[in-house]
Amino acid sequence: xxxxxxxxxxxLDGVRSVPMPPxxxxxxxxxxxxxxxxxxxxxxxxxxxxMLRGRRFDERCVSLQRQGRMVTLAPGIGQEAATVxxxxxxxxxxxxxxxxYRELAGQLWHGYPLRLAFLWHxxxxxxxxxxxxxxxxxxxxxxxxxxxxxxxxxxGLRLKRARGVVVAVFGDGGTSQGxxxxxxxxxxxxxxxxxxxxxxxxxxxxxxxxxxxxSETLAQKAVAYGFPGIQCDGNDxxxxxxxxxxxxxxxxxxxxxxxxxxxxxxxxxxxTADDPTRYEPREMHDMWVDRDPLRRMQLHLVSRGVIDRxxxxxxxxxxxxxxxxxxxxxxxxxAPDPSYYFGHVHASPSxxxxxxxxxxxxxxxx
Amino acid sequence: MERDERVVVFGEDVGVTGGVFRAxxxxxxxxxxxxxxDTPLAEGVIAGAAxxxxxxxxxxxxxxxxxxxAHNGFNQVVDQLARVRYRSAGRFSAQVTLRAPYGGGVRAxxxxxxxxxxxxxxxxxxxxxxxxxxxxxxxxxxxxIRDPDxxxxxxxxxxxxxxxxxxxxxxxxxxxxxxxxxxxxxxxxVIAWSAAVQxxxxxxxxxxxxxxxxxxxxxxxxxxxxxxxxxxxxSKTGRAVVVQEAPLTxxxxxxxxxxxxxxxxxxxxxPIRRVAxxxxxxxxxxxxxxxxxxxxxxxxxxxxxxxx
Numbered sequence: 001x002x003x004x005x006x007x008x009x010x011x012l013d014g015v016r017s018v019p020m021p022p023x024x025x026x027x028x029x030x031x032x033x034x035x036x037x038x039x040x041x042x043x044x045x046x047x048x049x050x051m052l053r054g055r056r057f058d059e060r061c062v063s064l065q066r067q068g069r070m071v072t073l074a075p076g077i078g079q080e081a082a083t084v085x086x087x088x089x090x091x092x093x094x095x096x097x098x099x100x101y102r103e104l105a106g107q108l109w110h111g112y113p114l115r116l117a118f119l120w121h122x123x124x125x126x127x128x129x130x131x132x133x134x135x136x137x138x139x140x141x142x143x144x145x146x147x148x149x150x151x152x153x154x155x156g157l158r159l160k161r162a163r164g165v166v167v168a169v170f171g172d173g174g175t176s177q178g179x180x181x182x183x184x185x186x187x188x189x190x191x192x193x194x195x196x197x198x199x200x201x202x203x204x205x206x207x208x209x210x211x212x213x214x215s216e217t218l219a220q221k222a223v224a225y226g227f228p229g230i231q232c233d234g235n236d237x238x239x240x241x242x243x244x245x246x247x248x249x250x251x252x253x254x255x256x257x258x259x260x261x262x263x264x265x266x267x268x269x270x271x272t273a274d275d276p277t278r279y280e281p282r283e284m285h286d287m288w289v290d291r292d293p294l295r296r297m298q299l300h301l302v303s304r305g306v307i308d309r310x311x312x313x314x315x316x317x318x319x320x321x322x323x324x325x326x327x328x329x330x331x332x333x334x335a336p337d338p339s340y341y342f343g344h345v346h347a348s349p350s351x352x353x354x355x356x357x358x359x360x361x362x363x364x365x366x
Numbered sequence: 367m368e369r370d371e372r373v374v375v376f377g378e379d380v381g382v383t384g385g386v387f388r389a390x391x392x393x394x395x396x397x398x399x400x401x402x403x404d405t406p407l408a409e410g411v412i413a414g415a416a417x418x419x420x421x422x423x424x425x426x427x428x429x430x431x432x433x434x435x436a437h438n439g440f441n442q443v444v445d446q447l448a449r450v451r452y453r454s455a456g457r458f459s460a461q462v463t464l465r466a467p468y469g470g471g472v473r474a475x476x477x478x479x480x481x482x483x484x485x486x487x488x489x490x491x492x493x494x495x496x497x498x499x500x501x502x503x504x505x506x507x508x509x510x511i512r513d514p515d516x517x518x519x520x521x522x523x524x525x526x527x528x529x530x531x532x533x534x535x536x537x538x539x540x541x542x543x544x545x546x547x548x549x550x551x552x553x554x555x556v557i558a559w560s561a562a563v564q565x566x567x568x569x570x571x572x573x574x575x576x577x578x579x580x581x582x583x584x585x586x587x588x589x590x591x592x593x594x595x596x597x598x599x600x601s602k603t604g605r606a607v608v609v610q611e612a613p614l615t616x617x618x619x620x621x622x623x624x625x626x627x628x629x630x631x632x633x634x635x636x637p638i639r640r641v642a643x644x645x646x647x648x649x650x651x652x653x654x655x656x657x658x659x660x661x662x663x664x665x666x667x668x669x670x671x672x673x674x
Contacts, residue, residue, distance in 0.1 A: 125455050126455055128453050128454055128455055128457075129454060129455035129456065129457045130454060130457050130458075131457075132457065137421070137454075137458070138453055138454050138457075142441055142445060142446070145414075145441055145442070145445065145446055147414070148410060148411040148413070148414020148415055148417070148418070148442055149414050149415070149417040149418040149421070149442075149446065150418060151411065151414070151415055151418060152411075152414060152415030152416060152417055152418020152419045152420075152421075152422070152426075153418030153419070153421050153422050154418070155415060155418065155419065155422075156418055156419040156420075156421070156422025156423065156424050157422055159374070159400065159419075159422075159424065160422065160423065160424075162422075178410060178438075179410055179411070179414065179441070179442070182406075182408040182410045182411035182414075183411055183414070183415075185406050185408065185411070186405065186406055186408065186411045186415060189405075189406055343455070343456070344451045344452045344454075344455055344456045345451070345452050345490055345491050346451070346491065346493075346514075346515045347451070347459065347514040347515055350543060350589075350590035350591075351543070351590065351593065351594070352590060352591060352593060
């Protein structure tokens with residue numbers, strides 16, 4: 001190798017990696033606190049309840065889907081702490097929650113009704129009609145497609161000098177999308193009050209994170225856009241809550257965006273059309289079962305005496321009943337009129353579309 | 367912007383320099399950097415952020431510097447922006463105007479000249495406006511900004527420097543979805559939009575010398591389409607030529623031809639003809655005059671249709 005080339009190579013070796021981002025963690029695997037955390041016991045119990053609600057909802061829906069009563073759906077089993085912890089750090093009256101499609105538990109905390117969640121999984125269009133007082137965008141199927149919009153929303157709030165901030169949720173696969181990079185870049189430039197919450201759940205369908213990126217962490221991608229990236233234990237409610245809360249404070253103070261990589265694991269399926277046994281090593285699954293965020297939180301709450309065994313059983317019964325009521329309500333929702341899909345294309349339909357609707361109402365499709 | 371404080375202008379180079387075609391000239395000086403904003407060079411997030419800004423209560427007028435590069439943000443324009451109202455069942459809407467220079471004839475570099483309108487007219491929820499005169503550009507732009515739904519506003523590259531015309535002063539709007547008769551005639555209807563209207567008018571003038579009376583219909587708005595005006599003109603003349611700058615296959619002219627067939631078939635005295643670019647990508651500068659439909663080719667089609 002020539003001398004100059006050797007020197008260049010040596011220079012590049014030095015800049016190949018960036019410092020590891022900080023990793024936030026409070027609870028160990030058995031629910032013991034590693035260090036003091038700030039959430040009150042009452043709030044922790046409420047957080048646990050919503051995590052449980054999300055878990056039981058997903059389990060119920062997978063079962064209903066297997067009975068042919070629901071459409072293809074993407075359960076968030078195993079990721080409840082990551083999304084609930086983030087939602088808990090927000091003020092729902094001013095702050096926005098922008099989902100992908102695997103963060104229902106967090107959406108429930110933010111105020112999305114269970115009844116609509118059930119209707120989402122039967123394919124009813126009103127599930128996408130976020131209730132009028134709820135600061136939330138609808139589910140997004142295009143991976144990372146919500147991120148440019150979330151940045152626009154956050155930037156818009158800043159231009160209005162409003163108090164609100166935005167949490168936008170996406171996955172490890174989403175970090176490969178141009179939309180992620182364009183959104184992060186603009187957010188940095190505009191100092192948009194946004195928290196990019198990346199749920200690194202290990203898998204993008206069957207693709208591993210190692211196949212997704214050569215970066216050592218996903219959090220470090222923030223460095224390139226001029227704002228902090230931080231990792232937290234995504235199966236630790238306290239860690240996610242504390243990390244996102246700090247990022248929310250930064251955003252509210254006009255200090256701009258933060259990328260939070262919540263390390264979690266998809267204990268369930270990508271969707272009900274997926275079969276993880278084709279690609280997921282059994283031992284890896286089992287290892288993460290032991291790190292189940294609900295189990296850890298439950299052990300913690302019991303060991304602190306916040307709740308006991310009978311209290312937990314009571315909570316299970318209450319959640320079961322809530323789900324039953326919501327599912328009953330959802331089933332009572334009238335099916336949309338076939339002509340419903342003509343609505344909401346424009347504020348008022350064009351002459352041409354109006355004509356198509358008339359013909360549809362007279363003759364049906366075709 | 368004077369009238370509505372919610373209007374914000376942003377995009378690549380729209381601020382201090384006033385846009386590469388000076389379309390936003392003077393706005394930065396007048397309204398400042400809070401409302402006239404230079405953004406990073408990224409079409410996807412320009413279109414996507416417009417959605418979020420609209421949801422936050424702003425009225426974004428964003429510029430895609432050339433329509434040829436809009437495909438970098440195709441997902442945000444077609445799959446997202448166009449569907450905001452629909453997919454949220456009316457909870458959200460996107461009062462967004464995306465301005466985009468497009469079309470050929472000014473010897474611009476590769477991908478700066480393509481007439482890609484048909485890629486966007488196929489996106490339900492998105493309005494597509496393509497004016498040909500300065501007055502319509504003003505009236506339709508103001509109407510687009512005030513429209514509650516997203517509008518892709520196409521500005522012909524040739525229009526910036528080669529077309530001159532009176533512009534009404536003050537607050538002036540032209541309703542979206544209304545074609546205009548650019549020239550009255552009785553033998554053949556030539557239907558065009560954007561820069562092709564000038565070409566059609568020249569051809570009509572030349573046809574007049576041969577004793578053919580040509581009506582030129584300027585669509586102005588592709589979506590919504592003024593079906594009534596098309597039907598009325600073709601019913602009157604019985605003959606139609608549709609002109610588009612884009613390659614022939616699956617171009618918007620095909621939509622116009624199908625519409626005529628549905629609405630005015632029994633008035634037709636001759637097959638409808640299309641004048642379009644051939645099915646090849648837009649060529650580099652030395653070849654472009656052989657590519658973009660010119661008055662000669664339109665005249666040939668006019669004459670041919672009167673002999674069918």
